[in-house]
Amino acid sequence: MTTTRPDLVLYGSPLSPFLRKAAGVCLTKGVAYEVEGVNVFAPPPWFLDISPMKRIPVLRDRSVAEEGVAGTIPDSSAICAYIEKKHPSPALYPEDPMAYAEALFIEEFADTSLAAAAGLGIFRPIFFAMSKGEEPGLDKARDAWANQLPPIFDILEKRLDGRAFFAGDALSIADITVACVLMQISLVAETPLERWPGLAAHFAAMQALPAIAQPYAAAEKIVRKALPTPFDLT
16 A cells, blocks of 8 residues: 655654744645654754754655755745745735735744744743753743743734734734744743733634644643643743
């Protein structure tokens, strides 16, 4: 019996919110994909050829090329835009010009400002330390939660402005990105958002979507081996 491989393969780890973002786009669109594990801290030589910035994920479209640089895309935002072009339905980038620009801004804001505070400020000090048998960096994580994240949450709350979606009147790349990056915190710590009710409602709605929940479950399965219960950072 022959098993057909999907055209799309994501190199990386489900621990990456950026890989989960790309996976969420695929799942929302019903596009088959698979994940091939790559340790970004000790990558094989072939991966360095296709990831100039030494980051995950990298997408390979096997319908373009099975090996080499051809057919690869080494950035999550570029990956998601490519999937949108190749599989345009359902659309995850608004048609309205202003809503489209807002979606791109929120995606970038989440990929940079939110990801830095959530990942470098909370996830890494806790999970990386515990995975090496060390004490979690709770002081750094609590500082990030108390001081770095509130101004970011304020911006997201204001941009969302009580709506169900960040850009336009339907799910977009903005919503998927914010949820996937916020869930990086949830992997290791409780994520109380009562001060930001609009963002809290949005986050709860996004967590309930199978396209968001499924990649997160794969990451959570890994994390819970080292950290059975998320920390309270308040």
